[in-house]
Amino acid sequence: MFNWFQKKKIEYPQFWIDYKSHFQEEDLKIPLKDVTFVVLDTETTGFSYEDDRMLCIGAIKAKENIIDLKSSFEIYIKQEAFNPESVEIHGLMKNHNYETVSEIDALKMFLAYVENAIIVAHHTNFDITMINKALERNGLPLLLNRTLDTAYLFKKTKAINTLLKNDRGYSLDEVCKELNIPIKDRHTAAGDAMLTAQAFLKTLARLNFKQNSTLKSLLRK
Amino acid sequence: MKNTIADRVYDFLKKYPPFDIINKEDLVSIAENVIIVYLEKGKVLFKNDDTKHDHFYLVKEGGVVLKKNELADAEIIDICDEGDVFGLRPLITNDSYMMTAIAEEEALVYGIPIDVFKPIIEKEHNVGLYLIESFTSKTKNPFSKKFAQDFYQDSPANLKSEDLEELQTIKYSKDPICISMDDLAIKAANRMTDYKVSSLIVVDENKLPIGMVTDKDFRKKVVTGLYSSKVPVKEIMNFPVNTYKKNLTVTEAQLALVQNQSGHLVITEDGTDQTKAIGILTNHDIVVSQGNSASGLMKAIRRAKQPKELRKIRQQIAQLLKGYFFQSIPLHIITQIIHELTEAINIRAIEIALQKMPQRPPVKFAWLSLGSHGRKEQLLVTDQDNALVFEDVPEEKYESVKKYFTILSNRVNTILNKVGYEFCPADMMARNPKWCQSLTEWKTQFSHWIHNVETEDILYSSIFFDFNRTYGDKELVQELAHSIFSATDYNPMFFTLMSRSALQNPSPLGFFKQFLVEQDGEHKDLFDIKARALMPLTDMARILILSHKVKSINNTAERYEKLAELEPNNKDFYLACSYAAKSLIKFRTKHGLIHHDSGRYIKLNELTKEEKMKLKRCFKTISELQEIIKLRFKVTQLL
Numbered sequence: 001m002f003n004w005f006q007k008k009k010i011e012y013p014q015f016w017i018d019y020k021s022h023f024q025e026e027d028l029k030i031p032l033k034d035v036t037f038v039v040l041d042t043e044t045t046g047f048s049y050e051d052d053r054m055l056c057i058g059a060i061k062a063k064e065n066i067i068d069l070k071s072s073f074e075i076y077i078k079q080e081a082f083n084p085e086s087v088e089i090h091g092l093m094k095n096h097n098y099e100t101v102s103e104i105d106a107l108k109m110f111l112a113y114v115e116n117a118i119i120v121a122h123h124t125n126f127d128i129t130m131i132n133k134a135l136e137r138n139g140l141p142l143l144l145n146r147t148l149d150t151a152y153l154f155k156k157t158k159a160i161n162t163l164l165k166n167d168r169g170y171s172l173d174e175v176c177k178e179l180n181i182p183i184k185d186r187h188t189a190a191g192d193a194m195l196t197a198q199a200f201l202k203t204l205a206r207l208n209f210k211q212n213s214t215l216k217s218l219l220r221k
Numbered sequence: 222m223k224n225t226i227a228d229r230v231y232d233f234l235k236k237y238p239p240f241d242i243i244n245k246e247d248l249v250s251i252a253e254n255v256i257i258v259y260l261e262k263g264k265v266l267f268k269n270d271d272t273k274h275d276h277f278y279l280v281k282e283g284g285v286v287l288k289k290n291e292l293a294d295a296e297i298i299d300i301c302d303e304g305d306v307f308g309l310r311p312l313i314t315n316d317s318y319m320m321t322a323i324a325e326e327e328a329l330v331y332g333i334p335i336d337v338f339k340p341i342i343e344k345e346h347n348v349g350l351y352l353i354e355s356f357t358s359k360t361k362n363p364f365s366k367k368f369a370q371d372f373y374q375d376s377p378a379n380l381k382s383e384d385l386e387e388l389q390t391i392k393y394s395k396d397p398i399c400i401s402m403d404d405l406a407i408k409a410a411n412r413m414t415d416y417k418v419s420s421l422i423v424v425d426e427n428k429l430p431i432g433m434v435t436d437k438d439f440r441k442k443v444v445t446g447l448y449s450s451k452v453p454v455k456e457i458m459n460f461p462v463n464t465y466k467k468n469l470t471v472t473e474a475q476l477a478l479v480q481n482q483s484g485h486l487v488i489t490e491d492g493t494d495q496t497k498a499i500g501i502l503t504n505h506d507i508v509v510s511q512g513n514s515a516s517g518l519m520k521a522i523r524r525a526k527q528p529k530e531l532r533k534i535r536q537q538i539a540q541l542l543k544g545y546f547f548q549s550i551p552l553h554i555i556t557q558i559i560h561e562l563t564e565a566i567n568i569r570a571i572e573i574a575l576q577k578m579p580q581r582p583p584v585k586f587a588w589l590s591l592g593s594h595g596r597k598e599q600l601l602v603t604d605q606d607n608a609l610v611f612e613d614v615p616e617e618k619y620e621s622v623k624k625y626f627t628i629l630s631n632r633v634n635t636i637l638n639k640v641g642y643e644f645c646p647a648d649m650m651a652r653n654p655k656w657c658q659s660l661t662e663w664k665t666q667f668s669h670w671i672h673n674v675e676t677e678d679i680l681y682s683s684i685f686f687d688f689n690r691t692y693g694d695k696e697l698v699q700e701l702a703h704s705i706f707s708a709t710d711y712n713p714m715f716f717t718l719m720s721r722s723a724l725q726n727p728s729p730l731g732f733f734k735q736f737l738v739e740q741d742g743e744h745k746d747l748f749d750i751k752a753r754a755l756m757p758l759t760d761m762a763r764i765l766i767l768s769h770k771v772k773s774i775n776n777t778a779e780r781y782e783k784l785a786e787l788e789p790n791n792k793d794f795y796l797a798c799s800y801a802a803k804s805l806i807k808f809r810t811k812h813g814l815i816h817h818d819s820g821r822y823i824k825l826n827e828l829t830k831e832e833k834m835k836l837k838r839c840f841k842t843i844s845e846l847q848e849i850i851k852l853r854f855k856v857t858q859l860l
Binding site for chain 1: 223224225226227229230252253254255256257258259260261264282327329332
């Protein structure tokens with residue numbers, strides 16, 4: 001007889017199975033210097049998780065204290081939803097002349113790129129939710145990666161002082177300014193990812209981890 | 222595919238040598254493969270003896286210091302800031318690193334992958350040459366040619382013939398000195414002495430060369446008593462003569478000299494002994510042709526009879542300097558060679574003047590060089606600064622002795638002026654009776670400067686404290702130096718006032734870290750590197766070294782090195798000062814060579830960003846030094 005209580009097993013595409021295979025056993029005791037971070041930024045048509053869409057994903061890998069340019073990732077996505085108001089922020093026009101890919105192809109490429117790296121972004125929640133919404137639309141589960149937020153980590157480097165009113169959110173511009181990172185290509189996904197990567201490395205140094213610190217001690221921060 | 226990040230790296234790379242001369246396509250592929258290394262302050266990128274990395278490095282932001290090893294007091298080899306390349310060893314050899322690179326401040330460096338870069342140097346020689354220069358300037362190893370060979374060993378076909386000096390035609394002495402075969406040996410010896418040559422061509426009645434006499438023949442045949450000095454030269458000459466055509470290449474000449482072992486070749490009009498001799502070629506000419514022309518110039522200076530000959534040589538020295546400079550030979554070697562040559566020109570000028578005097582000097586005297594020449598820092602031709610001291614004489618003789626030396630000084634000053642050294646606008650020259658005095662007068666003068674300090678005196682005394690004996694009696698000079706040091710002994714006020722004078726020029730950087738430029742006059746809006754940077758650094762070195770009672774070191778960089786030794790607590794700081802002194806002199810010389818002037822005034826808009834940063838780094842050291850001087854010699858009480 002047909003079993004009404006058995007959940008229907010969904011067949012996921014091969015690229016998702018490959019992506020998921022990287023998460024079989026997680027080792028939080030891995031030394032920090034061996035952890036691969038994917039620092040990313042997305043450009044979207046707006047700030048609504050439901051109505052707006054990703055136009056671009058820019059990312060770069062950082063490991064130990066090194067950013068390898070060969071690992072840079074920059075993908076432009078063909079989208080039907082288009083919000084003219086956001087054009088002013090990042091200058092991505094609907095009829096641009098960049099090479100674009102479909103949303104599902106972009107996700108496929110991104111998952112193959114990110115594997116089980118720790119995802120780092122500035123206000124990570126926004127970028128992760130945008131990617132997750134896209135995964136959902138394409139009938140896929142949510143991202144499995146652990147995440148870090150440079151806005152949060154940066155605040156951790158400060159002694160919170162109510163008089164200074166420094167217990168607040170910091171924009172990427174503010175963080176870059178304080179960390180002496182020359183601002184270039186702001187509001188392009190790859191440019192912001194690069195700025196965020198530099199901010200991440202500089203913030204990490206300021207958090208004064210001991211020589212043999214593990215991933216766990218960073219995630220606990 | 223669009224790659225925003227690599228585009229930015231590309232934009233940065235193309236601003237700096239050697240990347241600025243790499244074609245776009247290659248540079249893009251380099252940019253795409255760069256790694257960016259973040260270094261927190263104090264982080265070691267590589268250590269002495271570490272195995273080689275797969276990259277060499279370019280500073281993107283911040284500063285990296287290169288040291289002999291990672292110990293805190295290790296010798297600093299170089300400090301790299303934005304746009305500087307380092308860690309080039311893996312590109313050139315397979316050895317381990319010979320130095321340690323540490324982030325002096327938080328830094329981002331680009332790692333350029335060796336495997337992507339190597340094919341490019343093989344294509345672009347200039348890129349390789351730049352890196353070799355950069356590499357050797359850091360390893361302090363002048364044998365860059367060896368590395369050039371290592372670099373290009375697979376592609377000798379790329380070498381152009383004009384690069385190979387072996388294929389150049391050799392220069393030889395023209396208008397050779399000849400003697401007739403029937404003249405007496407003693408006449409030949411006298412002629413060789415008069416002309417300061419080591420050989421003569423012996424000619425027959427038709428003036429055709431038939432043999433040679435050399436120093437060696439006199440030593441072997443005449444002095445030993447084998448022949449009398451009254452025999453005709455044909456008795457003692459070497460023959461037959463080896464004659465060669467002109468336009469010999471260096472290699473051919475070398476070969477010929479080896480084959481006939483005489484050490485001298487005669488060049489004739491058509492290369493046979495049936496035409497007249499037009500030149501003589503010796504081992505020495507080969508040495509000269511091989512780039513060591515400093516020794517050739519030295520010899521020419523000693524032989525010069527006229528100021529105009531010296532003038533020509535002085536111009537050749539400028540050429541030599543240019544050559545050395547752009548070959549990146551270490552500055553201390555360049556200054557040493559140029560100083561020796563300058564010194565020789567001065568000595569020769571004095572000798573020429575002495576020959577023209579009706580009598581020999583009545584008493585002992587010494588010629589003193591002052592200022593930059595005295596400090597052995599003179600690279601470009603500048604004003605004359607000199608003085609003369611003579612032995613004390615009884616009162617009744619004083620007038621005539623002083624007159625003799627004033628006339629002599631006047632002649633020397635005039636000769637030096639003809640050679641190309643302008644008269645000093647403040648007339649600080651030996652021809653000025655004030656600066657041509659007896660030993661006792663000088664002692665009184667210095668004592669006056671030290672004990673009754675006035676502002677104008679400070680200016681005088683400061684250049685006089687850097688005196689150096691160029692010619693004449695050593696003891697006179699030592700005695701003078703000794704009396705100066707004992708006079709400064711009990712006089713802290715002297716140091717305070719000297720310091721105040723040294724601090725009168727404000728720090729070269731203004732409040733907004735902008736260069737302070739001249740406000741008005743002929744040099745408006747130009748940066749005066751002498752007054753703003755070199756003079757304060759020189760003045761402060763003098764004060765510190767005098768306060769330690771160290772005689773005999775006049776050179777500013779050497780003074781700071783000595784101070785580093787004397788004050789171990791401040792070692793690093795003084796070494797930075799020494800580094801600043803060297804790079805500022807180098808800077809001034811470079812600009813002087815480019816603009817054919819003294820290099821003193823610098824147009825800021827002609828500086829590259831890199832140069833501005835190098836300058837600023839030196840200026841930071843100067844400001845710190847000014848603070849130290851202020852405190853140590855209690856200047857603040859006076860300000």
